[in-house]
Amino acid sequence: MILDHKKVERISKALGDPYRLKIMEMAKGKGGEWMQCACIGNNIELAQSTISHHISQLVDAEILIAEKDGRNAKYKVNKEVLTAYVNFLNQLQE
Numbered sequence: 763m764i765l766d767h768k769k770v771e772r773i774s775k776a777l778g779d780p781y782r783l784k785i786m787e788m789a790k791g792k793g794g795e796w797m798q799c800a801c802i803g804n805n806i807e808l809a810q811s812t813i814s815h816h817i818s819q820l821v822d823a824e825i826l827i828a829e830k831d832g833r834n835a836k837y838k839v840n841k842e843v844l845t846a847y848v849n850f851l852n853q854l855q856e
Contacts, residue, residue, distance in 0.1 A: 763846040773847050776823035789837050796836040
């Protein structure tokens with residue numbers, strides 16, 4: 763997968779917030795397991811609406827995958843997009 767500059771910019775902006783980085787760290791889980799939405803709220807002291815905004819930014823940047831689980835949601839890191847992003851950044855140092 764090759765990312766265009768607009769996609770790289772969107773991912774960079776999404777990762778430019780410490781709370782979003784923390785959410786990504788939580789979402790990486792163990793072996794690609796899904797993280798329940800409640801887990802985020804239990805580990806970040808922010809209003810639910812603020813957490814939802816941060817998650818939305820990560821999902822819109824396609825570095826976090828969201829899936830409905832009944833009335834709840836679960837999340838995991840989109841490894842394909844994140845790997846393409848890292849590869850793009852690595853090309854900058856060549």
